[in-house]
Amino acid sequence: xxxxxxxxxxxxxxxxxxxxxxxxxxxxxxxxxxxxxxxxxxxxxxxxxxxxxxxxxxxxxxxxxxxxxxxxxxxxxxxxxxxxxxxxxxxxxxxxxxxxxxxxxxxxxxxxxxxxxxxxxxxxxxxxxxxxxxxxxxxxxxxxxxxxxxxxxxxxxxxxxxxxxxxxxxxxxxxxxxxxxxxxxxxxxxxxxxxxxxxxxxxxxxxxxxxxxxxxxxxxxxxxxxxxxxxxxxxxxxxxxxxxxxxxxxxxxxxxxxxxxxxxxxxxxxxxxxxxxxxxxxxxxxxxxxxxxxxxxxxxxxxxxxxxxxxxxxxxxxxxxx
Amino acid sequence: xxxxxxxxxxxxxxxxxxxxxxxxxxxxxxxxxxxxxxxxxxxxxxxxxxxxxxxxxxxxxxxxxxxxxxxxxxxxxxxxxxxxxxxxxxxxxxxxxxxxxxxxxxxxxxxxxxxxxxxxxxxxxxxxxxxxxxxxxxxxxxxxxxxxxxxxxxxxxxxxxxxxxxxxxxxxxxxxxxxxxxxxxxxxxxxxxxxxxxxxxxxxxxxxxxxxxxxxxxxxxxxxxxxxxxxxxxxxxxxxxxxxxxxxxxxxxxxxxxxxxxxxxxxxxxxxxxxxxxxxxxxxxxxxxxxxxxxxxxxxxxxxxxxxxxxxxxxxxxxxxxxxxxxxxxxxxxxxxxxxxxxxxxxxxxxxxxxxxxxxxxxxxxxxxxxxxxxxxxxxxxxxxxxxxxxxxxxxxxxxxxxxxxxxxxxxxxxxxxxxxxxxxxxxxxxxxxxxxxxxxxxxxxxxxxxxxxxxxxxxxxxxxxxxxxxxxxxxxxxxxxxxxxxxxxxxxxxxxxxxxxxxxxxxxxxxxx
Numbered sequence: 003x004x005x006x007x008x009x010x011x012x013x014x015x016x017x018x019x020x021x022x023x024x025x026x027x028x029x030x031x032x033x034x035x036x037x038x039x040x041x042x043x044x045x046x047x048x049x050x051x052x053x054x055x056x057x058x059x060x061x062x063x064x065x066x067x068x069x070x071x072x073x074x075x076x077x078x079x080x081x082x083x084x085x086x087x088x089x090x091x092x093x094x095x096x097x098x099x100x101x102x103x104x105x106x107x108x109x110x111x112x113x114x115x116x117x118x119x120x121x122x123x124x125x126x127x128x129x130x131x132x133x134x135x136x137x138x139x140x141x142x143x144x145x146x147x148x149x150x151x152x153x154x155x156x157x158x159x160x161x162x163x164x165x166x167x168x169x170x171x172x173x174x175x176x177x178x179x180x181x182x183x184x185x186x187x188x189x190x191x192x193x194x195x196x197x198x199x200x201x202x203x204x205x206x207x208x209x210x211x212x213x214x215x216x217x218x219x220x221x222x223x224x225x226x227x228x229x230x231x232x233x234x235x236x237x238x239x240x241x242x243x244x245x246x247x248x249x250x251x252x253x254x255x256x257x258x259x260x261x262x263x264x265x266x267x268x269x270x271x272x273x274x275x276x277x278x279x280x281x282x283x284x285x286x287x288x289x290x291x292x293x294x295x296x297x298x299x300x301x302x303x304x305x306x307x308x309x310x311x312x313x314x315x316x317x318x319x320x321x322x323x324x
Numbered sequence: 325x326x327x328x329x330x331x332x333x334x335x336x337x338x339x340x341x342x343x344x345x346x347x348x349x350x351x352x353x354x355x356x357x358x359x360x361x362x363x364x365x366x367x368x369x370x371x372x373x374x375x376x377x378x379x380x381x382x383x384x385x386x387x388x389x390x391x392x393x394x395x396x397x398x399x400x401x402x403x404x405x406x407x408x409x410x411x412x413x414x415x416x417x418x419x420x421x422x423x424x425x426x427x428x429x430x431x432x433x434x435x436x437x438x439x440x441x442x443x444x445x446x447x448x449x450x451x452x453x454x455x456x457x458x459x460x461x462x463x464x465x466x467x468x469x470x471x472x473x474x475x476x477x478x479x480x481x482x483x484x485x486x487x488x489x490x491x492x493x494x495x496x497x498x499x500x501x502x503x504x505x506x507x508x509x510x511x512x513x514x515x516x517x518x519x520x521x522x523x524x525x526x527x528x529x530x531x532x533x534x535x536x537x538x539x540x541x542x543x544x545x546x547x548x549x550x551x552x553x554x555x556x557x558x559x560x561x562x563x564x565x566x567x568x569x570x571x572x573x574x575x576x577x578x579x580x581x582x583x584x585x586x587x588x589x590x591x592x593x594x595x596x597x598x599x600x601x602x603x604x605x606x607x608x609x610x611x612x613x614x615x616x617x618x619x620x621x622x623x624x625x626x627x628x629x630x631x632x633x634x635x636x637x638x639x640x641x642x643x644x645x646x647x648x649x650x651x652x653x654x655x656x657x658x659x660x661x662x663x664x665x666x667x668x669x670x671x672x673x674x675x676x677x678x679x680x681x682x683x684x685x686x687x688x689x690x691x692x693x694x695x696x697x698x699x700x701x702x703x704x705x706x707x708x709x710x711x712x713x714x715x716x717x718x719x720x721x722x723x724x725x726x727x728x729x730x731x732x733x734x735x736x737x738x739x740x741x742x743x744x745x746x747x748x749x750x751x752x753x754x755x756x757x758x759x760x761x762x763x764x765x766x767x768x769x770x771x772x773x774x775x776x777x778x779x780x781x782x783x784x785x786x787x788x789x790x791x792x793x794x795x796x797x798x799x800x801x802x803x804x805x806x807x808x809x810x811x812x813x814x815x816x817x818x819x820x821x822x823x824x825x826x827x828x829x830x831x832x833x834x835x836x837x838x
Binding site: 041042045046048049050051052053054055056057058059060061062063064096097098099163166167170171174177178179180181182265266267268270281 | 362368369371373374375445446447448451498514515516517518540541542543544546547550551553554555556685687688714715716717718720721723724734736739756757758
């Protein structure tokens with residue numbers, strides 16, 4: 003038990019240090035990248051604030067004076083890092099609202115969407131994968147392969163529109179767009195979840211086939227354990243060791259790569275915030291969003307490490323076994 | 325070890341989804357008495373100078389002066405206004421008995437406080453007015469101007485000049501809440517996409533038939549069209565051609581539209597080595613098959629802009645011969661200007677190819693599509709155009725540093741209700757970010773000065789004609805297409821009227837169909 007605790011502490015310490023390092027590197031990189039982007043930031047911010055009908059040279063000059071954009075880049079970066087150390091994210095250059103509040107709002111949206119989408123993908127994908135693995139090359143397996151190919155072939159945008167047409171416009175079961183109600187979460191999450199379910203099915207199927215042909219499963223069968231218990235006690239847990247890290251990777255993809263689905267369903271998430279922040283050169287929002295995304299990746303990886311540790315508690319690596 | 329844990333997780337996930345699904349029914353039934361409005365306009369700020377149009381459109385806030393459906397000035401929070409004989413002192417008499425949504429009375433002091441804040445924001449048209457002082461007396465707001473300005477009442481129709489209650493601002497002067505005087509008060513706001521309002525008990529006028537309004541920003545036109553046809557919204561603004569035909573084929577919903585005082589036009593640098601020659605500008609104009617472009621991109625050939633101002637701005641649409649389309653004529657003009665066929669189909673003069681960069685922005689989806697059509701049309705006469713779809717602010721930035729060559733813009737000619745304010749800015753001799761660049765004409769200058777000084781009719785009509793005619797011949801701005809604003813309106817709703825100036829959505833005029 004002590005060695006397990008030690009390993010747990012090791013994982014947490016390593017990931018914690020990684021988190022701090024990532025925070026600094028990401029903030030500085032973001033800042034430098036925005037400096038390298040074409041166009042004058044004061045104009046971009048003025049366009050974001052006042053819209054294309056009202057942005058002009060006077061508005062840009064006023065924005066430049068108000069935000070002190072004339073100060074040297076290093077000066078501004080230093081200010082941001084000092085504020086960050088005090089956990090102060092500042093205010094948005096465009097909306098003048100606190101960045102923490104704004105990014106927190108979008109983060110919640112993204113996490114809700116990603117969690118439900120993953121649940122969708124796991125239920126459908128892993129379920130299909132386990133069924134397919136029962137009889138490799140059987141009809142269910144072939145059907146799963148076809149499913150994998152088709153959901154991967156349809157772009158999320160099209161899949162989303164199809165779901166809206168069927169479930170919202172035709173069957174009138176769910177709202178087509180919106181944010182905040184559980185009902186409005188179903189279609190965007192299903193769009194993402196269905197897209198992922200194909201690969202999940204594939205990975206689960208391969209993992210289950212591999213585990214089922216292993217010696218310990220053969221032994222469990224030989225000692226007369228019912229097939230159901232073989233599956234639940236031995237196959238699922240061991241296959242999960244292979245599937246969970248994959249789940250982590252997909253969670254990251256979901257958190258970062260859902261802009262199209264967010265915009266199709268008017269769901270407010272980090273992708274939306276990031277696109278606007280880049281377009282408007284809203285540096286504090288951009289830095290905070292990138293920071294949150296980076297830390298989320300660290301957090302997801304930590305969670306995956308911990309889950310795998312729990313699923314497979316065998317000692318590994320010389321440092322731990324000593 | 326507990327073998328059933330994954331199963332429990334799966335069951336939990338399914339239950340969650342099922343519960344989520346159940347929410348949908350509840351949503352629908354509770355929306356029966358709410359007017360559901362959807363549009364592409366995201367709201368990122370509560371400040372009237374930034375995203376204030378949404379709050380005047382939802383009739384939460386009011387301006388001192390407003391405009392009727394014909395664009396004529398009518399009383400808003402000011403019942404009447406007058407100017408001193410030299411037009412430097414203005415008096416706006418406030419309506420009696422108006423109350424902010426927080427219950428506090430609309431006093432001249434409160435109005436002055438709000439207007440003083442607006443006047444310092446450069447983006448607001450009020451910042452252009454030469455204001456010396458804004459003061460309050462017992463019943464009115466008084467403006468003291470450095471020089472005469474007859475456009476002040478029109479400027480005060482702009483959404484940025486909406487009057488908010490003192491309680492709307494925090495100590496730093498930031499707007500934290502929208503407390504207005506309009507018939508509707510904000511009940512819930514979730515930036516950037518959702519605003520809910522209800523009739524304010526403080527409203528001084530007649531009780532509106534629509535009691536609650538829910539506005540939802542929906543960025544994608546495809547999603548908006550689906551909302552309209554599946555009865556998930558009562559009024560859906562701004563549909564693209566595909567969505568429009570979808571709505572036209574659906575039951576229970578109709579399309580409404582009105583021509584906006586907005587022209588999609590090519591802004592150009594009139595001192596550019598190539599574009600400085602009026603023959604080149606005319607040739608570019610003649611090469612544009614505006615009808616086909618409007619037909620293909622806007623799906624409406626009548627939107628081809630043969631004049632700078634749309635016919636709906638009647639006073640600014642004198643009887644001039646439409647801008648011609650003539651490919652051979654364009655080639656002849658270019659030859660006259662010294663441009664000869666070059667090696668790869670691009671015209672050349674002194675070994676230099678006829679190449680230009682055209683900037684445009686994606687905020688209005690038709691602009692990049694039209695830019696590509698223009699690129700194609702001009703390639704036919706040997707002009708190579710590079711299209712750069714970028715941020716709208718690159719256009720004023722290019723104007724400032726002189727690097728701009730061509731830009732395709734959608735210019736609104738009635739940001740405030742009198743087009744003169746915009747016309748005077750667009751043709752300012754020193755140039756304008758959303759108007760002419762390095763172009764001035766003495767006759768146009770004189771005409772604008774006379775109009776700003778309040779020239780009476782019919783002399784004013786002559787001045788307007790001068791401005792439009794000179795611009796029509798010299799083409800410092802090349803009109804491409806006019807613009808129609810549209811909305812899908814559910815049959816549940818009666819009395820919908822599309823305001824071409826989009827000052828308000830006139831929700832108080834709506835009622836539920838019986």
